[in-house]
Amino acid sequence: MQAWPIYRVMGDDANAPNLVSDDLALRIYKDMVLLRTFDEKALNLQRQGRVGTFPPSLGQEATEIGSAYALSKKDWLVPSYRDHGALYVHGVPFENVILFAMGRAASLAGDVRALPSSIPIATHLPHAVGLAMAMQMQGEESVAIAYFGDGATSEGDFHEALNFAGVFKAPAIFLCQNNGWAISVPVSRQTASPTLAQKAVAYGIHGVRVDGNDALAVYQTVKQARERALSKEGPTLIESLTYRLGPHTTADDPTRYRQAEDLVPWRGEHDPIVRLGVYLEKQGVLGPKDLDGMKKDAQEWVNQAVEAAEAMPKVKPIEMFEHVYAVMPPRLVQQLQDLEGGVQ
Amino acid sequence: MQAWPIYRVMGDDANAPNLVSDDLALRIYKDMVLLRTFDEKALNLQRQGRVGTFPPSLGQEATEIGSAYALSKKDWLVPSYRDHGALYVHGVPFENVILFAMGRAASLAGDVRALPSSIPIATHLPHAVGLAMAMQMQGEESVAIAYFGDGATSEGDFHEALNFAGVFKAPAIFLCQNNGWAISVPVSRQTASPTLAQKAVAYGIHGVRVDGNDALAVYQTVKQARERALSKEGPTLIESLTYRLGPHTTADDPTRYRQAEDLVPWRGEHDPIVRLGVYLEKQGVLGPKDLDGMKKDAQEWVNQAVEAAEAMPKVKPIEMFEHVYAVMPPRLVQQLQDLEGGVQ
Amino acid sequence: MAEQNMVQALNTALHEMFEGDARILLMGEDVGKNGGVFRVSEGLFDKFGGQRVIDTPLAESGIIGTAIGLAVGGMRPIAEVQFMGFLYPGLDQLFSHAGRLRARSVGQVSVPLLVRMPYGGGIRAPEQHADSAEAYLTHTPGLKVVVPSTPYDAKGLLYSAIEDPDPVIFLEPIRMYRLGRMEVPEGRFTVPIGQARVAKTGSDLTLICWGAMTHLAMTVAEDFQKRGIEIEVLDLRTLAPLDRQAIASSVAKTGRCVILHEAPRTGGLAGEITALIMEVAFWYLKAPVARVTGFDVPYPAYAWEDFYMPNPERLSRVITETLKD
Amino acid sequence: MAEQNMVQALNTALHEMFEGDARILLMGEDVGKNGGVFRVSEGLFDKFGGQRVIDTPLAESGIIGTAIGLAVGGMRPIAEVQFMGFLYPGLDQLFSHAGRLRARSVGQVSVPLLVRMPYGGGIRAPEQHADSAEAYLTHTPGLKVVVPSTPYDAKGLLYSAIEDPDPVIFLEPIRMYRLGRMEVPEGRFTVPIGQARVAKTGSDLTLICWGAMTHLAMTVAEDFQKRGIEIEVLDLRTLAPLDRQAIASSVAKTGRCVILHEAPRTGGLAGEITALIMEVAFWYLKAPVARVTGFDVPYPAYAWEDFYMPNPERLSRVITETLKD
Numbered sequence A, B: 001m002q003a004w005p006i007y008r009v010m011g012d013d014a015n016a017p018n019l020v021s022d023d024l025a026l027r028i029y030k031d032m033v034l035l036r037t038f039d040e041k042a043l044n045l046q047r048q049g050r051v052g053t054f055p056p057s058l059g060q061e062a063t064e065i066g067s068a069y070a071l072s073k074k075d076w077l078v079p080s081y082r083d084h085g086a087l088y089v090h091g092v093p094f095e096n097v098i099l100f101a102m103g104r105a106a107s108l109a110g111d112v113r114a115l116p117s118s119i120p121i122a123t124h125l126p127h128a129v130g131l132a133m134a135m136q137m138q139g140e141e142s143v144a145i146a147y148f149g150d151g152a153t154s155e156g157d158f159h160e161a162l163n164f165a166g167v168f169k170a171p172a173i174f175l176c177q178n179n180g181w182a183i184s185v186p187v188s189r190q191t192a193s194p195t196l197a198q199k200a201v202a203y204g205i206h207g208v209r210v211d212g213n214d215a216l217a218v219y220q221t222v223k224q225a226r227e228r229a230l231s232k233e234g235p236t237l238i239e240s241l242t243y244r245l246g247p248h249t250t251a252d253d254p255t256r257y258r259q260a261e262d263l264v265p266w267r268g269e270h271d272p273i274v275r276l277g278v279y280l281e282k283q284g285v286l287g288p289k290d291l292d293g294m295k296k297d298a299q300e301w302v303n304q305a306v307e308a309a310e311a312m313p314k315v316k317p318i319e320m321f322e323h324v325y326a327v328m329p330p331r332l333v334q335q336l337q338d339l340e341g342g343v344q
Numbered sequence C, D: 001m002a003e004q005n006m007v008q009a010l011n012t013a014l015h016e017m018f019e020g021d022a023r024i025l026l027m028g029e030d031v032g033k034n035g036g037v038f039r040v041s042e043g044l045f046d047k048f049g050g051q052r053v054i055d056t057p058l059a060e061s062g063i064i065g066t067a068i069g070l071a072v073g074g075m076r077p078i079a080e081v082q083f084m085g086f087l088y089p090g091l092d093q094l095f096s097h098a099g100r101l102r103a104r105s106v107g108q109v110s111v112p113l114l115v116r117m118p119y120g121g122g123i124r125a126p127e128q129h130a131d132s133a134e135a136y137l138t139h140t141p142g143l144k145v146v147v148p149s150t151p152y153d154a155k156g157l158l159y160s161a162i163e164d165p166d167p168v169i170f171l172e173p174i175r176m177y178r179l180g181r182m183e184v185p186e187g188r189f190t191v192p193i194g195q196a197r198v199a200k201t202g203s204d205l206t207l208i209c210w211g212a213m214t215h216l217a218m219t220v221a222e223d224f225q226k227r228g229i230e231i232e233v234l235d236l237r238t239l240a241p242l243d244r245q246a247i248a249s250s251v252a253k254t255g256r257c258v259i260l261h262e263a264p265r266t267g268g269l270a271g272e273i274t275a276l277i278m279e280v281a282f283w284y285l286k287a288p289v290a291r292v293t294g295f296d297v298p299y300p301a302y303a304w305e306d307f308y309m310p311n312p313e314r315l316s317r318v319i320t321e322t323l324k325d
């Protein structure tokens, strides 16, 4: 059997600075802090009944932010529901994410090259393949990257997408965040294969494992996958090993299926923010008080986004009808009247 | 990368008799001749308009017959549309196969542990997993074996079934007949993975390649997979390398997508009947005239089956209604009346 | 006899059934340790173990397809789909196999499969968690489809479903899971598949509904009652096969009918019921059969949920119009 | 102008479109070298190459899902599903994504996707090759569904479909592929989506149909004509959105209506059309709207095909009854 080593950068102090500049590492760190702050805020808002069900990405900040920094704005990001961190880096304002959690808008990506977050698991992977092919056909220097979890690897669409990508050598990246859990189901129960990266073997494509709590390693891995894709070497399946620190969503109670002590290392020395912080301190670019400042800035920023979102005008019935088709067909015009109390 | 050698028995004269007795090899041979005779007859009947669209298994006799000989009658056979050979060995009379081709009955397996042949590709694989689990739960010494083609490996259900089988260590065998083609699409276009057996890696299960035109190797491989399954070592994916000699079905014109010369070796020294014949002659259990006799017997038998099928009484409307549910609901009673000219 | 909500009634039924029949097993995403995302299978895993309460990989076609194999192989599988909107990747197993295996095998293969799933809206769930897709199933030959609207019916229908020799799709209205408690007998009892329930008798208009809409129907019917208008509320309970007799005799009596469902209007089950009424009660009709439904839009994000869902005002308006003629 | 059958008309249209718009591509099983199992894409591969005429792996969800990505990414993909009965593994991509992406993105994402497939029975095909599953699609918000019944409409609708900014499902009645030829103009012309066609005018009864059933409807209508009964045949051509206006005005004129389809009766599109007639023409009805359809059974093996399919005798009987009242 082939070995599937886990790629790390931060373990190897000598190497990291050559790969990722301090400046970039610091920007990644700031955004990780921002994402954490945002998630904690959203959890609070949910408890207060100000937003609906919310899936935090607590613990997965290195993968979310590190990966997105490796992308060009011309790349297509095809996210799952937990990927507001990557979406933010790619250009989607946090305000829109809050709106999403408020049940206000499915997705408002604006001009950003991103699809609405896929709710049905794994079913968005074929879209990334098609987008990647479209980019290649039109001669664009762009790739498509799909974000998904360990649980998603069990769905048929995962298989069909990776197989298509292999056959068509689509410039696609499949970023699997193995956070240990699919709601209550541990990854050991999701598949009998000891790694998820080895599933690449089934498609004759490149597969790698990366330490998903090492932001620099994630950045580097996605960057390489992107280069492979653009130089027509085909798609890459990345298994990013991380850990879901919070509940699956605010509707979930993880104490039913996992032990508090399981979390201890992940909340401590494995925490992606702690790890990058230690590294940056050693590099001498992060002072002991900088983190506090960043947290404060982040909080302010997040609060502003929430305020902006909450100040939005009330939703209107017509918004439910006007974007089903490019042109509203007569029956929807009539149904809108019906809703508004006109004749049926 | 792991190597995926092709298992052969007949290339190694010294080995074969120890693995498969001459008597058994001879019985397999006879049934291969019978299957070839049957397919040729069915192709003829189709040309005469006496049966409908028919998918011959020409060239795949070693895999069809060799595999089924390795099964116990207590095993569940979960076939695709091209597997009348295996079904026959498992106990389904040829007469029923003819009826099937006459559009007379979906499947008449009688007491035989076999499901109706699956028409939608790969969608029967999960059934084999469930049957295998059911056998294990009930403490039966039985496995379930699914038959399918190279094209089937691209469907999501292939993936979901093998993954389930891996997680639940189901006593299942996945017999993939890689006959080179999915209608007009060559296997090289079906997937970028150089072998189909290596797809087992994705599920942490056992995968093997076997020379699918070597009946004894196929027999041996399925036998071993069965033993693994029964001793709780989990499922096996078998890639059986064979070649589709005929059209996909009688509705297909293979000259549109493959060259006549591609077939030459497969019709000659690679032909599974030729190969087993040479072996049996060497073993001294097959005389030069025996084959003629077998062919004559086979023809007679097949003709009888066709006569019996053609002598069946005409189909009746009620047969379309009475097996939709265990008990015919009122609306079907009413619809039957409607069809028969009663009130609607 | 205990007062139970629908989740409790279903949970009790499952516990009892598991005790009574060793062939029964439950499989699906998060049904084991977690007890299901709505806790319908609470306690089953601890009591009956992982061999009978099976957390599966995340794959709906795999779940239903494997369950088909288990059913044919002699078990009595209950497959859970986490939300109806996630049934779609597994639909093929129902359309191509569960509904056809008996017919295709000329009666030799039975598929005693039960597929349970929460469905419908009304609880501000995230997108794609509130679909009401029953019409896809009721158009499919070989399937039966049931929808309880009360804890009692939930338990009684679950018993009927698990004992049925054919595949039964069991839809659980999310909105009703914890809305309302009632006395539910202990132990086995059945509510027969194929029989509607007259939830309220009346002679002025027939209001046909199912699932969470029954709750709305009753509220509005009681409101009309106060104004002296007698609405008959027919809770279908089984959507396939439809209780033709119950629909026919109620509409023949009242001459007026409104059909209420959450699903999008076009192609929803109201159309089928209207056609059925044409066949069995046209000459009794005093006004056109009307429908109050969800709209022909994807179920919206939850800020728009109240617009999407039929509400007392919309329903009352259509009833009033239908009474006018 | 050349006389063409439907396969030829579609094939010509594809060749013309490929010439005219480099964004258009065709993908599916056996569409390339083989030209499609019904030869609709004959010659395209040789002329436009494997980059635009793409033989895909055997996976319907993959085909439709990839095509969605291609459409969003700026291409104009035509995805072919080999037979409608094999659409089911890919339905989720239509239900969860193609039909929702515009709404979910608040209008920011367009999915100009065309999905073509042969459908329906009548040619003694093997099992599961003759399904008529349009009702699953017409109930799905965000999709358009068209069905030509003539070579002319096939070409004109294909042009409309490829130019539409929304996902269009294009159903090709297998039975009509080579049945009948007619003059079909060269070059681009469109038949608008959403408009039914009066295939024959009449004042005594409206006969609503689509696809291969139009052929049957015309035969029977001409037969009645000989006996002095004027049947109006309305070939819907678009099943979603329905041409409400055309249905309303025809039924208002004739007061009698029979709906004809191959699909199983329960939950078939006839129900929706009946409900629509209730809404728009109830007071004009002189008799109940009736339907002649396939039965509520899985499409049978072909020995029973003639029993399953609506035939002149069944249709005439129901028309006669409807004329009686």
Ligand SMILES: Cc1ncc(C[n+]2csc(CCOP(=O)(O)OP(=O)(O)O)c2C)c(N)n1
Residues within 6 Å of the ligand: A082, A119, A120, A121, A148, A149, A150, A151, A152, A153, A179, A181, A182, A183, A244, A248, C029, C058, C060, C082, C086, C089
């Ligand atoms: C097709 C489908 N089935 C089921 C669900 C319900 N569901 C939502 S999230 C989830 C677990 C996903 O786990 P994973 O893929 O590991 O992603 P994670 O949530 O850990 O990021 C499930 C079962 C769904 N959204 N879609």
Ligand SMILES: Cc1ncc(C[n+]2csc(CCOP(=O)(O)OP(=O)(O)O)c2C)c(N)n1
Residues within 6 Å of the ligand: B082, B119, B120, B121, B148, B149, B150, B151, B152, B153, B179, B181, B182, B183, B244, B248, D029, D058, D060, D082, D086, D089
């Ligand atoms: C789900 C599904 N899609 C498409 C088809 C149409 N079809 C029938 S056979 C076939 C090719 C199958 O190839 P393979 O799996 O290699 O089996 P073989 O025919 O070579 O035995 C196709 C595309 C089908 N039957 N089912």
Ligand SMILES: [Mg+2]
Residues within 6 Å of the ligand: A149, A150, A151, A177, A178, A179, A180, A181, A182, A183
């Ligand atoms: Mg996970």
Ligand SMILES: [Mg+2]
Residues within 6 Å of the ligand: B149, B150, B151, B177, B178, B179, B180, B181, B182, B183
């Ligand atoms: Mg093949």
